Amino acid sequence: MENYCENLLDYVNNQGTANEANGLMEHLHVCQRCQGNIDLYCESLELMQRDFTIQDVPGSLIKEILDFVFEK
Numbered sequence: 001m002e003n004y005c006e007n008l009l010d011y012v013n014n015q016g017t018a019n020e021a022n023g024l025m026e027h028l029h030v031c032q033r034c035q036g037n038i039d040l041y042c043e044s045l046e047l048m049q050r051d052f053t054i055q056d057v058p059g060s061l062i063k064e065i066l067d068f069v070f071e072k
């Protein structure tokens with residue numbers, strides 16, 4: 001198991017390699033703790049985006065994660 005739990009937001013923010021992104025998505029499917037963290041992170045992202053446009057938030061992985069988190 002990679003140490004996604006500790007470096008979750010680093011992986012999200014840096015996107016990493018395709019392999020790492022895939023691993024992260026797999027990890028999210030099995031790790032309640034990281035799902036909770038992503039929930040919090042996305043909530044704060046949404047709050048921020050209400051006030052100003054974030055240019056440097058990576059698009060694709062964030063979107064994948066949002067889709068995953070909110071498809072429930």
Ligand SMILES: [Zn+2]
Nearest residue numbers: 004005031034
């Ligand atoms: Zn985790």
